[in-house]
Amino acid sequence: MAANSGDIFSVSAPAVTKELKQERAVRTRERVLASAAAAFAAKGYPAVTILDVAQSAGMTKGAVYFHYENKDALAVAVTELFNRRIGEIARAVQELGLPPVSAVAELLIRTAVAFRDETALQAGARLQLERQLIGAQIPLPYEGYTDLITSWLAKEVRPEPDPESPEASASPTTLATVLVSAFFGAQHISWVLNNRADLPERTIAVVxxxxxxxxxxIELCPSAPRG
Incomplete structure (x- = not known):
């Protein structure tokens, strides 16, 4: 029995070691990505260097290059992180089962709070503004976000124009496009003027x-600012 136990452990040890190395690699990549996001958010793409990211992450430039071949690759990865976080927010709102317009408002408010508080979203927004300076193709902004809002509004807004009710004349697609454009414009203005501190309130005004x-x-939105 002892021999068999030894055989079992000797077989499983390499697998455990490999798994631990993979976990360490994932944590290292996450640390590099977090440092890159903070640098892009604070300084903008052109001013950031790999050395900046390495020093912030507490590692060498070589270690950063091991995970990301250049600064463009870091920009793409941060933008993908931005999009994943937006998707997480959207899924959380869907799970609430709110009425369509309330769901749209809640999504925008939660996104506003995330922009105010989360470095990854701040970095992603800045990289979108600087996309022409990036030597790689980063994901297009807010397409899925707009499509989701359109699908929610389609359940509530009448698709045909009503001359007696101007507010109902816009299609769900038009309303969604205008909402997203106004929201992301508001977050940019809020960033410049107030470091996004007032973005949730600006978002309510947009809605x-x-x-x-x-x-x-709006009253049904659990994240809506009160008072």
Whole structure:
């Protein structure tokens, strides 16, 4: 029995070691990515160097290059992280089962809070503004986000224009496009003026202006600023 036990452990040890190395590699990549996001958010793509990222992550330039071949690759990875985080926020809102307009407002508010508080989103937004300076193709901004809002609004907004009700004349697609454009414009202005501190309040103002009579829907949003 002892021999058999020894055989079992001798077989499993390499697998355990490999798994531990993979876990360490994942943690290292995450640390590099977090450092890159912080650098891009604070300084912008052109001013960031691999040395900046390495020093912030507490490692050598060689260690950064082991995981990401250049600064462009880091920019792509941070943008993908941005998109994943937006997707997580959207899925969390879907799980609430809110009415369509309330879901749209809640999604925008939660995104506003994330922009205010999370470095990855701040970095992703800045990289989108600087995309022409990046030597790699980064994912296009907000396409899935707009499609999701369109699908929610389609359940609530009448698709045909109603001459007697101007607020209902815009299609769900148009409303979604205008909402997303206004929101991301608002986050940029809030960033420049107030470091995004007032972005949730600006977001509520955007929803109220673009979707008239949305007050009752906003009241159903658990993340809506009160008072």
């Amino acid at each position: 109220r202006a673009i979707i008239p009579c949305a007050e009752e829907d």
